[in-house]
Amino acid sequence: MRSEERNEALWKFGSYIFLLTIVVLVMIPLYWMIVASTIPQSEFFTWPPRVIPGTEWFSNFQALQENINFVRSMGNSIIISVSYTVLSLILCSMAGFAFAKYEFRFKEPLFYFILATLVLPIQLLIIPLFLLIVQLGWTNSYLAVILPWAANPLGIFLMRQNMKAIPDSLLESARMDGATEFQLYYKIALPTMLPSLAALSIILFLNQWQAFLYPLVVLQDPQMYTIPLALADLVGAQRVYFDQIMVATSLAVTPIFVVFLTMQQYFIKGILSGSVKQ
Amino acid sequence: MVLNQLQSQVRSSGAYQQLSDRLRYMRQDISDLVPKIPGLPYAYISPFFILFGIFLLFPTVYTFYLSFFDYVGVSSDIMLQITAGPLQLTIPEIAKLNWVGLSHYERLIFRDSLFHTSLFNTSFIFFVQVPLMVILGLATAIVLDSKFIRAKGLFRTLIALPVATGLVAYSTIFLLLFNDQVGLVNYVLTQIGLSPVEWLGSAWGARMTLVIAVTWRWLGYNMIILLAGLQTVPQQLYEAAEIDGASRWQQFRHVTLPQIRPVLLFVVVSSTIGTFQIFSEPYVITGGGPSNATITIVQYIYNQAFLQLNLGYASAVSVILVVIVSIMSIIQINIGGEE
Amino acid sequence: MATIDITNLRKEFGDDGEQIVAVDDVNLEIEDGEFLVFVGPSGCGKTTTLRCVAGLEDVTDGSIEFDGNDVTDQRARDRDVAMVFQNYALYPHMTVRKNIGFPLRLSTKQSTEAINERVEEVAEMLGIEELLGDQPKELSGGQQQRVALGRAIIRDPEVFLMDEPLSNLDAKLRSTMRTELQELQSELGVTTCYVTHDQTEAMAMGDRIAVLNEGELQQVGTASDVYRSPTNEFVAGFIGSPSINTFTAEVEGATLHGPGGFEYTFDDPSVLEGHDRIRVGIRPEDMRLDADGGMPGLVTVVEEMGNENFLYATMGEIDLTARVESKMHPDEGMSVDFGFDEEDIYLFDIDTQQSVKTKTSETDVDYRQFVAND
Numbered sequence: 001m002r003s004e005e006r007n008e009a010l011w012k013f014g015s016y017i018f019l020l021t022i023v024v025l026v027m028i029p030l031y032w033m034i035v036a037s038t039i040p041q042s043e044f045f046t047w048p049p050r051v052i053p054g055t056e057w058f059s060n061f062q063a064l065q066e067n068i069n070f071v072r073s074m075g076n077s078i079i080i081s082v083s084y085t086v087l088s089l090i091l092c093s094m095a096g097f098a099f100a101k102y103e104f105r106f107k108e109p110l111f112y113f114i115l116a117t118l119v120l121p122i123q124l125l126i127i128p129l130f131l132l133i134v135q136l137g138w139t140n141s142y143l144a145v146i147l148p149w150a151a152n153p154l155g156i157f158l159m160r161q162n163m164k165a166i167p168d169s170l171l172e173s174a175r176m177d178g179a180t181e182f183q184l185y186y187k188i189a190l191p192t193m194l195p196s197l198a199a200l201s202i203i204l205f206l207n208q209w210q211a212f213l214y215p216l217v218v219l220q221d222p223q224m225y226t227i228p229l230a231l232a233d234l235v236g237a238q239r240v241y242f243d244q245i246m247v248a249t250s251l252a253v254t255p256i257f258v259v260f261l262t263m264q265q266y267f268i269k270g271i272l273s274g275s276v277k278q
Numbered sequence: 279m280v281l282n283q284l285q286s287q288v289r290s291s292g293a294y295q296q297l298s299d300r301l302r303y304m305r306q307d308i309s310d311l312v313p314k315i316p317g318l319p320y321a322y323i324s325p326f327f328i329l330f331g332i333f334l335l336f337p338t339v340y341t342f343y344l345s346f347f348d349y350v351g352v353s354s355d356i357m358l359q360i361t362a363g364p365l366q367l368t369i370p371e372i373a374k375l376n377w378v379g380l381s382h383y384e385r386l387i388f389r390d391s392l393f394h395t396s397l398f399n400t401s402f403i404f405f406v407q408v409p410l411m412v413i414l415g416l417a418t419a420i421v422l423d424s425k426f427i428r429a430k431g432l433f434r435t436l437i438a439l440p441v442a443t444g445l446v447a448y449s450t451i452f453l454l455l456f457n458d459q460v461g462l463v464n465y466v467l468t469q470i471g472l473s474p475v476e477w478l479g480s481a482w483g484a485r486m487t488l489v490i491a492v493t494w495r496w497l498g499y500n501m502i503i504l505l506a507g508l509q510t511v512p513q514q515l516y517e518a519a520e521i522d523g524a525s526r527w528q529q530f531r532h533v534t535l536p537q538i539r540p541v542l543l544f545v546v547v548s549s550t551i552g553t554f555q556i557f558s559e560p561y562v563i564t565g566g567g568p569s570n571a572t573i574t575i576v577q578y579i580y581n582q583a584f585l586q587l588n589l590g591y592a593s594a595v596s597v598i599l600v601v602i603v604s605i606m607s608i609i610q611i612n613i614g615g616e617e
Numbered sequence: 618m619a620t621i622d623i624t625n626l627r628k629e630f631g632d633d634g635e636q637i638v639a640v641d642d643v644n645l646e647i648e649d650g651e652f653l654v655f656v657g658p659s660g661c662g663k664t665t666t667l668r669c670v671a672g673l674e675d676v677t678d679g680s681i682e683f684d685g686n687d688v689t690d691q692r693a694r695d696r697d698v699a700m701v702f703q704n705y706a707l708y709p710h711m712t713v714r715k716n717i718g719f720p721l722r723l724s725t726k727q728s729t730e731a732i733n734e735r736v737e738e739v740a741e742m743l744g745i746e747e748l749l750g751d752q753p754k755e756l757s758g759g760q761q762q763r764v765a766l767g768r769a770i771i772r773d774p775e776v777f778l779m780d781e782p783l784s785n786l787d788a789k790l791r792s793t794m795r796t797e798l799q800e801l802q803s804e805l806g807v808t809t810c811y812v813t814h815d816q817t818e819a820m821a822m823g824d825r826i827a828v829l830n831e832g833e834l835q836q837v838g839t840a841s842d843v844y845r846s847p848t849n850e851f852v853a854g855f856i857g858s859p860s861i862n863t864f865t866a867e868v869e870g871a872t873l874h875g876p877g878g879f880e881y882t883f884d885d886p887s888v889l890e891g892h893d894r895i896r897v898g899i900r901p902e903d904m905r906l907d908a909d910g911g912m913p914g915l916v917t918v919v920e921e922m923g924n925e926n927f928l929y930a931t932m933g934e935i936d937l938t939a940r941v942e943s944k945m946h947p948d949e950g951m952s953v954d955f956g957f958d959e960e961d962i963y964l965f966d967i968d969t970q971q972s973v974k975t976k977t978s979e980t981d982v983d984y985r986q987f988v989a990n991d
Contacts, residue, residue, distance in 0.1 A: 005690060015421045022418055022497075023436045029451045029494065030439065032462055036454060044460060051462075091326045098322035110323075114330075120338055121555055121603065123579055123596040127344060127589050128337035131372045134352055148333035151326045181318055210444025212558045213576070217584055228446035228558070235450055235562055245450050252447040260442040264435060271441070271502050517673050518706035520693045522720040522768070532719070536710040 033253070037246035044242045057247065064234075064244040072223065073230035074251060080145050080226060081208040085201050088150045093197065096159025097185050101171065111160070114153045126214055133218050140221040145214070149207075155200055158273050162196040163189060199269040202259070209256065227252045340372070341593045345382055347375035349589035375590065382594035393595065395570050396578040397602075399485065403574070404553045407489040412546055415497050419504040420534070434505070438498035445495075449562035452491040453478075456563070481571035484564045488572055491559055496552070500545045507541030508534070543614035547607050554603050575599050619697075619775040619808055621647040621670065625679035628665050639665040641832040642679075649684075650806045652799070654823030656816055657855070662832040663812045664780055670810060671778050672696045683775055699769035700778040703785060705761045707753040707768075713740075714749040717767040724772075739767045742801075759790045766798075770805065777802070777809040783818065795822060816856050820844070828852050845976040850965040853898050853972070859927065861898045864935045865967065868892050877933025881911045884959055888974040895973065898963030901927070904939040906947070910956025912937075916947050930955075 036044075039054035041063075064070050098104075099111055129148055138144040171184050179187070190197070212228040219225060225233065231252060234245050260267055353371040360366070386393050422433055440448065455462050456477040464474035477483040511534060519529045535542075557576040560566055566573035566581075573581075575595065583592035628640040640662040647653045655663035668674040670681055672693030680689045688696050699720075707716050718736045721727055727735075740746040743763045753761055762782060769777060782798075783791045799822055802809050813819055819826050820840040828835040828843060828851075836848040847853035853861050866875035871886035873879070875897060883889060904912070914930030914937050926946060928939040930953070939955055947953050964974040 012426055015424060015427065018421055019418070019427070019433055022414075023433065026437055026440060026494065026498065028462075029448070029455055030443075032455060033451050036451075091329065095323040095326035098319040102319035102322070104319040107319075110327075117334060117338075119551075120334070121551070121600055123555065123576055124341045124600055125334065125337040127583050127593050127596065128340035128372065129333065130584070131340075131352065131589070132333070132337065135354075135370065135372055147329065151330035151334060153330075153334075156326060185322070206442075210446065212444075212446050212561075213580065216580075228444055231446045231450055232562055235453065236565075242454055246454070249447045249450045253443050256442040256444070257439070260439065261435070267441065268438075268502060271499060272506050512704075512706070514702055514704060514706040515708065517693070518700070518702060518708075518768075519719075520673070521671060521698060521700045522772075523694045523724040525694070528723055532708065532711075536708075 030253075033246060033249055036242065037250040039243065041241060041243045056243070057250075060243040060247040061251075063241070064247050067241065067244055068222065068230060068233065070230055070248050070251065073225045073227050076142075076224060077209060077227040080142055081205050083142070084146045084150065084208045085204045087146060088152050088155055088204050089197060089201055091150050092152060092155030092159045092200070093163075093190065093193070094185065095156050097163050097189050099156070099160040100163035101166070101168070101184075101189075114156055118153045118157065122213065126217055129214070130217050139218055140224045142224075144218045145208075145211075145226070149214075152204065155204065158196065158200055159193075161273075162193055166192055195266070195269070196273075198263065198266045199273060202263065202266050203270040206256065210252075341596055344373070344375070344590050344593035345597050346377065346379055346594075347373075347590045348378050349587065349591075350374040350376055373589065378590065382591050383598070385591075386594055386598060392570065392573070393575075393578060396573045396575045399570075399572055400554055400556075400574045402485055403488055403492070403556070403572075404550065406486075407492050407553055408546065408549045410489065411493045411497055411500060411549060412542075414493070415500040415545070416504055416542070418497070419501050419508055420530070422501070423505060423508045434502065438502055440495050440497070441499050441502075443495065445558035446562055448495055449491065449559050452487065452494075452559075453563045456487045456490075478564060479568060481568060484568060484572045487563060488556070488559055491563060492553060492556060496549065500549065503545055504538070504541060507538040511537040539614065543611065546614065547610050550606055550610065551603055554599070554606075619684040620649050620682075621645075621776060621808060621810070622682040622685075623647075623666070623670070623679070624682070626666065626669060626676060626681065627678035628662075628669055628674060629677045638832050640669065643829075643832075643834045645827060645834065645837060647808060647810065649808055652802050652809045652811065652822060652824045653827060654811045654813060654819040654825070655827050655829060656813055656819035657829035657835075659814060660831070661829040663814075663827075663829050665832075666829070667778055667780055667810055667812050670776070671698055671700055697772075697775040698778055699772050699774040699776070700780065701762075701765045701769050701782045703781040705753075705765040705785075707761055707764055709753055711753075712749065713745065713751050713753070713756070713764050713767075716753065716764055717749075717771055720768065720772045735771055736767075739771045742770070743767050758786050759794065762786065762794065766801070770801075773807075775808065777807045779809065779811045781813055782811075783813070784815075791818075798822070817858060820856065826856075828855060830855075846972070847963070847975060848972055850896055850898065850970040850972070853963055853965070853975075857900055857902075859901050859938045859940070861900045861963065862904075862935070862937050863896060863898045863965075864932075865894060866897045867894055873897060875932070876935050877931070878913045879911065879932055881962075888964060892964075892966070892973070894967050896965035896967050896970070898965065899957050900961065900963075901938045901940045903957045903961035904937075904941070904955045905957070906941060906945055906953055907956025908954050910954045912955040912957070914939075914953055914955055916949055916951045916953060919946060919949060921946070928953075 035050060035053045037060060038057045039050055040056045040059065043050055043054070099107065133139055133144045133148075166189055170188060174184055174188055210228055211226070212232070215226050215229055216232070219229060222230075222233065227248075231245070231248050234241065234248060351374045353374045355371040355374075418437065421427070422430060427433070456464075458464065458474070458476050458479045461477065463477065467474055475483055477487045515533045515537070516529055519533050524532065555576050556574055557580065560572050560574050560577050561580075564572040566577050576599070579592050579595045579599070582588045582595060623643055623645040626640055626643040627638070630637045630639055643662075643666060645653075655666060657663050665674060669676050672688070672691060672695075676689055680687055682688065683696070708719065711719065714733070714736055715722075717739060718732045721732045721735060736749070737746060740749055743766060745760060745763050745767065748756060748760060748764070753764065756764065765782070779798075783794055786794060795818060811822060820843075823840065825837055825839055826843050827837045830851050836843055836852045838846070843852055843856045847856065850863065854863060864875055864879070866873040866879065868889050871889065872882045873889075873895070875881075879897075889895065899912075904910075912932065914928075914932045916928060916930045918927075918929040920927040920929070921943065924943060926941050926943050928937075928941055928945075928947065930937045930939065937955070960977060962974065963972065963976070965971065966973055
């Protein structure tokens with residue numbers, strides 16, 4: 001049946017073309033960012049626009065730094081994101097461990113309660129949160145951005161799910177060997193959970209790294225800006241300096257790409273674990 | 279067999295019984311200890327719950343509370359003070375408030391045309407973007423899942439790359455890409471013989487720009503979830519359908535769709551919730567314009583709350599947003615979970 | 618109903634430099650209405666062959682014909698085959714009625730009433746008419762199996778394919794279904810290819826049995842053929858339970874010298890010509906306790922089965938199994954001698970494993986002499 005074979009071949013060919021088209025469409029903006037961040041401002045308004053990357057990345061970067069202290073905002077972002085991730089990991093893993101491996105009153109209702117809050121949108125929180133932060137005098141501080149979100153419902157949910165898989169017999173034999181309860185958490189549960197911790201930390205880190213609305217509200221001092229805030233500032237006030245904007249964007253985006261490409265499986269795990277079957 | 283005999287001899291001996299009893303008691307003693315350490319699990323969960331209560335729970339409740347008031351300023355008064363012997367609990371006021379009852383809601387629903395506009399904008403973007411992205415994502419996942427495709431991992435990585443871009447970061451890229459005068463998109467359009475589109479300069483152009491941007495950002499993310507769902511469909515079901523005479527399309531309708539229904543529903547619902555809440559994209563790319571053509575609900579909340587300091591009013595908008603999104607989710611779950 | 622011609626069938630898997638040959642040059646002609654069983658150990662290629670006939674796998678080389686029509690390049694849905702899977706593969710979200718009617722819904726333009734009528738007919742044939750409104754997950758394994766059968770029957774196909782359909786059932790259900798399947802196939806008269814790893818099942822069910830090993834067809838024949846006249850040592854060892862006893866013996870004239878003191882002199886030594894060493898096979902059921910048997914053994918275990926006993930013994934380094942009458946119960950640790958008839962001994966070439974001597978074919982028996990006169 002020659003036509004059968006031909007139809008099969010056509011289908012396969014078409015599939016590949018489709019996939020390639022999607023890939024190309026997805027890649028274009030990213031590629032273009034590379035181009036745009038490496039050409040000087042003057043070449044932005046040419047027609048036709050340039051499609052080959054240039055060599056001006058560093059001079060654009062210098063202009064950026066003179067304009068706003070972008071490096072400072074990168075530092076802010078790093079400090080905030082890392083501290084947040086560590087703090088949240090500790091809180092969520094400890095609480096998750098307790099929910100998974102201990103019995104105590106109110107265990108069930110408390111947990112379902114946390115599950116219910118998973119659907120809370122951020123908009124319901126920011127206004128009073130803002131007031132609270134003002135009241136506490138924490139505006140323009142790292143604390144304001146890190147602390148409120150450290151108790152992440154998704155985090156505790158994932159930690160509990162994954163920790164349930166630790167065999168009880170492992171913990172009991174450790175107890176018999178004389179381990180303190182805290183050592184059970186620290187020396188047994190945590191190391192076993194490394195992959196889940198990695199996946200969760202990626203979720204947490206990313207969320208904080210690119211968080212915009214809330215930091216926008218509580219951080220007014222440009223010295224304390226995180227990367228998204230600095231970027232938005234560039235765009236808002238100075239819509240004209242495209243080369244600086246693109247350089248800043250490239251700096252915002254590239255570290256995460258590196259993490260993504262090297263730790264893909266944890267990324268994917270993170271995405272999939274977020275899609276909870278309810 | 280000799281071994282078995284030996285084993286049963288040992289097991290029935292008195293010494294062995296005693297030893298195993300003692301071990302068992304020891305283990306019970308130790309595990310009994312755990313609840314005896316008073317409140318140990320509570321110690322583990324309290325840091326979480328303290329922060330949770332103060333920063334997540336309380337604000338949520340307070341937003342509802344706030345929506346019935348006009349905000350006048352920040353207060354340092356004390357709302358509630360409980361004294362019990364040497365202990366004193368003080369709950370400070372957060373804001374100075376004037377009671378207005380339901381008037382915020384009344385104004386929002388009936389008279390605030392800017393709010394209505396933001397509702398329209400957000401809904402429009404939702405109605406176009408979510409189906410577009412879900413269909414495209416499903417098609418991509420299905421094609422990617424085919425047996426004959428090589429380099430699946432590579433495709434998946436590349437298509438998912440946008441997941442790693444921050445919301446503001448990718449918005450800046452799209453801001454420049456869709457620039458009416460010098461953007462790459464208009465250039466390509468003119469090159470293939472079409473006329474350039476007023477992406478950011480016109481109302482519908484701006485809305486479409488947002489649709490395209492959001493779709494770009496989340497396509498890969500949802501494709502990954504859908505792909506995982508597709509991979510749980512047993513291959514044998516497809517084979518049985520093939521033998522029964524089903525064409526590709528029929529196999530999709532009768533095998534794939536029913537099997538991935540829960541995953542598909544999840545993607546639709548979460549995309550709906552996400553799209554209704556977009557803020558960074560309109561803020562950066564269109565600024566809500568031109569002339570409020572793309573101002574979204576959350577943007578409106580932000581403007582009201584933090585630019586005009588109408589915190590009470592903005593709280594009411596937040597509540598309405600949550601109600602709308604909840605209703606949509608419930609409807610979708612009911613329709614989608616049927617049969 | 619159709620004949621199936623499998624010619625030079627070859628199927629390879631793997632494309633990263635490592636090729637696995639799952640089916641290697643299989644040739645087979647299956648007659649119209651025949652019940653042919655493919656049997657062999659895991660990985661022998663029987664399921665792969667079946668899937669090639671189904672059209673679920675592309676063949677690497679060779680051809681498949683139904684009634685003379687070349688279907689090798691046709692997709693499964695264009696071939697007129699129906700298949701019953703080991704895991705039933707019922708559509709989980711459809712009722713039993715919809716499951717069975719599904720093939721008709723797809724291909725023919727019949728009205729829903731016509732389809733329902735047909736579904737009810739088939740359901741009655743299989744005894745599941747009361748389950749029509751149920752979902753697959755509410756059914757037991759046996760019931761699901763019947764639904765899968767119903768779905769296959771309803772199309773009245775040219776060919777039935779069954780991939781270990783009884784493996785997931787418990788033993789009792791399995792034997793009931795075995796008989797039912799045979800009756801069904803007889804009644805419908807559809808050419809059937811049946812795959813199983815259980816040689817007892819194969820022997821009981823098939824008109825003919827195709828024995829495969831490592832992708833190669835070892836032998837095709839009736840149950841009697843493969844049991845009495847296996848073409849090689851593999852078939853002899855695979856068919857028959859408990860398995861045939863095999864060992865190597867030295868040939869000295871007309872006498873065989875085997876391990877543990879085995880010694881047997883042939884009445885008709887012509888079969889031994891040209892061999893210095895030879896592989897010997899003796900089935901457990903052909904052995905009896907016999908002081909002059911020439912097969913000395915040290916009894917290790919005696920299993921009493923009620924109707925017979927299994928004796929396990931060692932002869933030198935070889936393990937023997939014998940089936941004897943239930944009144945024969947030597948003690949464990951005793952030395953006994955076994956005997957057998959010369960006609961029952963199997964001989965295999967030591968290099969090629971091909972059979973040199975097998976049992977003679979059954980002589981035709983006129984069974985009418987056993988029928989009571991009116």
